[in-house]
Amino acid sequence: MSEQPLNxxxxxxxxxxxxxxxxxxxxxxxxxAEAKPTGSTAADALADATAEKTTAADEAAxxxxxSFERARRLRMEPRFPGGPAADPAGSHHERRIRSFQPRxxxxxxxxxxxxxRLWPKWGLxxxxxxxxxxxxxxxxxxxVLEIGFGMxxxxxxxxxxxxxxxxxxxxxxxPGQGNxxxxxxxxxxxxxxxxxxxxxxxxxxxxxxxxxxxxxxxxPDPWPKxxxxxxxxxxxxxxxxxxxxxxxxxxVHCATDWxxxxxxMLEVLTAHPRFENTAADGGYAxxxxxxxxxxFEGQGLDKGHVVHDLLxxxx
Numbered sequence: 446m447s448e449q450p451l452n453x454x455x456x457x458x459x460x461x462x463x464x465x466x467x468x469x470x471x472x473x474x475x476x477x478a479e480a481k482p483t484g485s486t487a488a489d490a491l492a493d494a495t496a497e498k499t500t501a502a503d504e505a506a507x508x509x510x511x512s513f514e515r516a517r518r519l520r521m522e523p524r525f526p527g528g529p530a531a532d533p534a535g536s537h538h539e540r541r542i543r544s545f546q547p548r549x550x551x552x553x554x555x556x557x558x559x560x561x562r563l564w565p566k567w568g569l570x571x572x573x574x575x576x577x578x579x580x581x582x583x584x585x586x587x588x589v590l591e592i593g594f595g596m597x598x599x600x601x602x603x604x605x606x607x608x609x610x611x612x613x614x615x616x617x618x619x620p621g622q623g624n625x626x627x628x629x630x631x632x633x634x635x636x637x638x639x640x641x642x643x644x645x646x647x648x649x650x651x652x653x654x655x656x657x658x659x660x661x662x663x664x665p666d667p668w669p670k671x672x673x674x675x676x677x678x679x680x681x682x683x684x685x686x687x688x689x690x691x692x693x694x695x696x697v698h699c700a701t702d703w704x705x706x707x708x709x710m711l712e713v714l715t716a717h718p719r720f721e722n723t724a725a726d727g728g729y730a731x732x733x734x735x736x737x738x739x740x741f742e743g744q745g746l747d748k749g750h751v752v753h754d755l756l757x758x759x760x
Contacts, residue, residue, distance in 0.1 A: 556623030571642025597625025
């Protein structure tokens with residue numbers, strides 16, 4: 446027995462369902478007309494969302510650009526009027542691997558006073574725009590170049606112990622620059638000049654051939670990670686810059702407490718045709734009496750580090 450609907454609709458009634466399953470033309474047109482607004486609304490929403498994302502990305506990029514510009518201006522601004530420039534050779538725009546990273550550490554009141562008072566007399570910026578005459582800078586004294594002097598204690602002591610030698614000391618650490626100037630002034634040493642900037646630019650562009658009587662590189666950054674070894678200062682290309690500005694017989698004196706770096710220094714210096722080891726056995730040299738024991742070196746010795754000195758003559 447077939448089931449009947451509870452509320453059957455008489456045939457022929459306007460409410461009776463059509464027996465034709467094929468939609469009529471007008472019905473299909475209505476459905477299509479209703480679908481179009483739905484698709485259009487989805488597309489519009491997608492476009493709006495994309496526009497919002499683009500706007501947000503543009504705003505973020507603008508903020509990053511503004512932050513970068515503020516940082517650039519800060520680097521370019523001198524911390525002390527008349528003192529060392531923040532980026533003395535900025536016009537070079539060089540893209541090369543550097544062995545140092547400038548640090549803007551806190552400057553004490555005493556260091557600031559020394560910079561403001563003594564920089565005009567004993568300081569110079571490495572800008573690559575002139576050629577220096579070391580003999581003129583030091584009134585005819587023989588001149589050695591020291592690259593990287595930290596806080597300057599050892600440099601000031603060497604200057605005081607040997608007033609007959611001028612020391613052109615290069616670093617980018619502003620507190621150390623002020624500290625060295627203050628120490629030299631306190632000791633009455635007039636044979637120190639402090640150079641601010643990249644020593645590579647100094648060697649390459651600002652020193653005449655055979656104008657230096659020696660080079661000192663004490664405890665440079667060892668860059669211990671293998672991927673950073675290319676940043677080490679003592680490399681063949683660096684020695685190619687050093688050799689022409691040294692007088693024949695001038696001594697290159699390096700010291701480090703990092704054993705792998707000492708081995709690299711010895712290998713690179715030994716292989717260079719313009720330098721000759723002063724050690725009879727072709728190895729490391731004893732620490733010369735004129736090189737004082739630095740605070741940094743003492744800390745290394747306390748940790749069990751072995752300090753190696755290397756002395757090579759320019760031939």
